Amino acid sequence: MLISFHSIERATCDDWLHSIDLEPNTVHIWGITLDGSSYCLARCREWLDDLERERATRFIRERDRNRYVLAHGGLRAVLSQYLGIGPGSVRFDRTESGKPLLAKELRDRSTITFNLSHAHGRALVAVSRAQEVGIDLERVRSDVPVENLSRRFFSQSEHTAIMQLAQKQRATIFFRYWVAKEAVLKAQGIGLRGLTGCEIILGTDGVGKDVRVRVDSRLLDPVRVRLLSCDPEWEAAVAAKNLGQVRQCGLDPQ
Numbered sequence: 001m002l003i004s005f006h007s008i009e010r011a012t013c014d015d016w017l018h019s020i021d022l023e024p025n026t027v028h029i030w031g032i033t034l035d036g037s038s039y040c041l042a043r044c045r046e047w048l049d050d051l052e053r054e055r056a057t058r059f060i061r062e063r064d065r066n067r068y069v070l071a072h073g074g075l076r077a078v079l080s081q082y083l084g085i086g087p088g089s090v091r092f093d094r095t096e097s098g099k100p101l102l103a104k105e106l107r108d109r110s111t112i113t114f115n116l117s118h119a120h121g122r123a124l125v126a127v128s129r130a131q132e133v134g135i136d137l138e139r140v141r142s143d144v145p146v147e148n149l150s151r152r153f154f155s156q157s158e159h160t161a162i163m164q165l166a167q168k169q170r171a172t173i174f175f176r177y178w179v180a181k182e183a184v185l186k187a188q189g190i191g192l193r194g195l196t197g198c199e200i201i202l203g204t205d206g207v208g209k210d211v212r213v214r215v216d217s218r219l220l221d222p223v224r225v226r227l228l229s230c231d232p233e234w235e236a237a238v239a240a241k242n243l244g245q246v247r248q249c250g251l252d253p254q
Contacts, residue, residue, distance in 0.1 A: 002229045003236060005031035005122055006250055008070050011077035012036070012043045020081045022112070022129050025244035029135070029228065030078050030125040034070040034118065041066055044073020047088045071118035078125045078249075082112050099189045115186055117236075124228075126238050133240040134186030136179040140233045146174045155199040175235040176202070180225045183239035184213050187223060200225070213239075 011032070022028060036044065045053070052072050059065035076087040083090065083106060091103035102112060111130040116123065117137040126135035147170075150159045158177050162170050180200045201212040211225045224243050228236040238246060 001246070001248060003029060003031045003124070003248060004250070005033045008032050008034060008036045008044075008074045008077075008123075009040050011074050012040045019084055020249070022082060022127065023245065024129060025242045026128065027133055027238055027240055027243060027246045028127045029238065029246060029248045030074075030127070030250075031248065032071070032074045032123040032125070034067040034074070034121050034123055036066075036070045040073075041069060044076075045069050047073050047076045047090070049091065067118065067121060071116060071123040074123055075114070075116045075125055078127065079112065079114060082127060083110055095189055097189050099186070117182075117186075122234070124236055126240075128240055131241050132187050132189065133238065134183040134188070135236070135238045136182035136186065137230070137234065137236040138175045138179050140172050140175050140235060142171050144171060144174070146170045150174055150177075153195050155196075158200060161202070172235070176227065176237075179235045179237040180211055180213075180227065180239075183237040184215070184223055184225050187239040187241075188215075211237075 020028075045056075048056070048069065056065050056068050059068060073087070076090040079090050080087045091106065092100040093103050094100050101107070102110065113128050113131060113133050115126045115133050115135045117135050118124070119137050120139040122137060122139075124135050124137045126133045146162065150162050154162075154177060162173050162177070165173055177200050181195060181198045184198055184200075185195065197215055199214040201214065211227060213223055213225055215223075223239060223241060225237050225239040226243050226246060228238060230236050
């Protein structure tokens with residue numbers, strides 16, 4: 001499954017709104033490009049809560065500020081399809097670690113769970129039911145100090161696997177490890193503070209569907225992670241206890 005990315009403009013059109021049923025043990029993936037018009041940007045900003053609007057103002061560059069607004073507005077547009085309400089009515093609570101979840105009044109009537117990742121003008125949203133889910137997306141960048149970062153934050157086996165590769169391959173595999181680790185930690189609601197204790201064990205080809213995970217020296221069966229195929233120079237992964245079916249959803253009319 002190759003992840004495709006659709007313009008967020010579709011998400012802010014009223015004729016796009018429809019109801020979606022989510023099967024058990026399933027994760028839906030939504031790919032969005034954050035290239036909205038001024039109208040789209042204004043609509044997304046209206047949907048955000050006060051905390052998100054305040055966070056948006058912290059970005060120095062206007063492009064980053066707008067992408068944040070579009071990503072979080074797009075998340076609400078996606079979730080509204082499962083909840084049967086308008087995007088502006090989607091409200092969140094947050095865990096102690098800062099992970100968003102549906103507000104209590106919405107959790108009382110829905111078991112929908114979700115996670116968002118956005119980077120360099122693209123976003124991925126993962127939606128599941130009655131299980132925590134994590135997703136991460138990164139653009140492969142050659143200017144990242146791979147050797148120093150992997151030595152500091154990765155396990156010895158991960159660092160060794162990267163350094164054994166040819167120089168031109170190292171950045172790709174570094175980011176492949178990174179998105180897998182991030183997806184696992186986000187599914188667990190831990191965040192980056194657990195980065196050094198999470199070890200990813202890739203298959204021999206490094207691109208297998210299912211990847212084993214070891215956290216704090218324990219091999220975790222309940223949490224599984226799957227690498228997602230994106231365009232060249234992009235890496236992504238999704239994690240949840242049950243990845244029985246991972247299906248992409250699109251913003252085009254159904």
